[in-house]
Amino acid sequence: MANLKQSLDQLLRFREIPRNRAQRFWLWINRISRNYALYFAQALKNFATKGQQEAAGFAYWAMFSMFPFFVLLLIVATSNQGHWSGRAQILSIADQMLPQVGSSVIQDALDNLPPNQHAFSLITALGLIFGSIRLFTNIQKTMSRIFRDERGRPWLVQTLIGLIMMITFGILMTVSTSLAALIALLRKQPTFVRTPAFGLEAVLALLIINAALFTMLFRFVPRRKVSWRSVFLGALLGAILWEVGRGVFDWYIASVANLGATYGSVAAVMGLMLWMFFVGCLISLCAEITVATADWQALRPPAVAVNVPEPNLPSDELSPTLRREFAVEEPLEVPEPTQSSTPDEQLSE
Numbered sequence: 001m002a003n004l005k006q007s008l009d010q011l012l013r014f015r016e017i018p019r020n021r022a023q024r025f026w027l028w029i030n031r032i033s034r035n036y037a038l039y040f041a042q043a044l045k046n047f048a049t050k051g052q053q054e055a056a057g058f059a060y061w062a063m064f065s066m067f068p069f070f071v072l073l074l075i076v077a078t079s080n081q082g083h084w085s086g087r088a089q090i091l092s093i094a095d096q097m098l099p100q101v102g103s104s105v106i107q108d109a110l111d112n113l114p115p116n117q118h119a120f121s122l123i124t125a126l127g128l129i130f131g132s133i134r135l136f137t138n139i140q141k142t143m144s145r146i147f148r149d150e151r152g153r154p155w156l157v158q159t160l161i162g163l164i165m166m167i168t169f170g171i172l173m174t175v176s177t178s179l180a181a182l183i184a185l186l187r188k189q190p191t192f193v194r195t196p197a198f199g200l201e202a203v204l205a206l207l208i209i210n211a212a213l214f215t216m217l218f219r220f221v222p223r224r225k226v227s228w229r230s231v232f233l234g235a236l237l238g239a240i241l242w243e244v245g246r247g248v249f250d251w252y253i254a255s256v257a258n259l260g261a262t263y264g265s266v267a268a269v270m271g272l273m274l275w276m277f278f279v280g281c282l283i284s285l286c287a288e289i290t291v292a293t294a295d296w297q298a299l300r301p302p303a304v305a306v307n308v309p310e311p312n313l314p315s316d317e318l319s320p321t322l323r324r325e326f327a328v329e330e331p332l333e334v335p336e337p338t339q340s341s342t343p344d345e346q347l348s349e
Helices: 002-032 036-081 081-095 100-111 117-146 155-187 196-220 229-257 259-297 320-326 343-348
Strands: none
Touching: 002 081, 036 100, 036 117, 036 155, 036 259, 081 100, 100 229, 100 259, 117 196, 117 259, 155 196, 155 259, 196 259, 229 259
């Protein structure tokens, strides 16, 4: 009996060895990082708590606004540059922005457009406005939660910022495409001398543009401002993960995932939806890291995302503010006129 107890004690001590080593490693990495590892781990946990749910909403509204966005770009490019050159420029933007499965969906959609594009340009613009408003509303709620905004923006200001962001995004992608075309033209020149660093020009241009987009999101969308240093860190991380994720996503779709066997004719659309979900996760994760870095620099305690589902409450238990926002207004009883009063008396009353 004593031998059995001794064996159990040894087994328990062996089980504690990995846990003790993990705790010592956790203490060591926090010591050398000046406790930044704690903030970084809390950012990852916050993303796991709420980021994936918000990324699903982002993916839906991004899909809703993407097709009108490219169709409107095609209409503008066609009117300025002609059909084929404008179409080639729009497809180049799609290739830089999306993985291969996404650019193929955009190409199929543009190929199926009727010849008279201007007949439905108004419908396309309305679809883009509605989709961009809903998309930006989703991003605004995510940024407000992560950056701890005390109150949201008015609806009109929020709408204008969403439209400005969509226009800025289109301008940045057009600049990127023009830069890529200029580089391709330089390569065809007989006097062009290729250097080892020149092969990275397209990647660097995309990184700069992606970093600019993330900087806009983290600096101008939330009302609460954080340091530029933390914004640049989150934006640079997001830009790098975007490009790495696009390459890994193309490899995954081509080599591992067989979406055609699962989704059939809508496999490409589902692949694009999966990519948009990844982008939504990337925005939420990098925003969490940005705020965690700002809190670490300011010596504030790390912010914690809490996901506690609340059951429905009876209306009489709600506060007046919550009742006005979420509850349906109860009908008021209209006093019935007395039988002794005449219609003229009722009007005079």
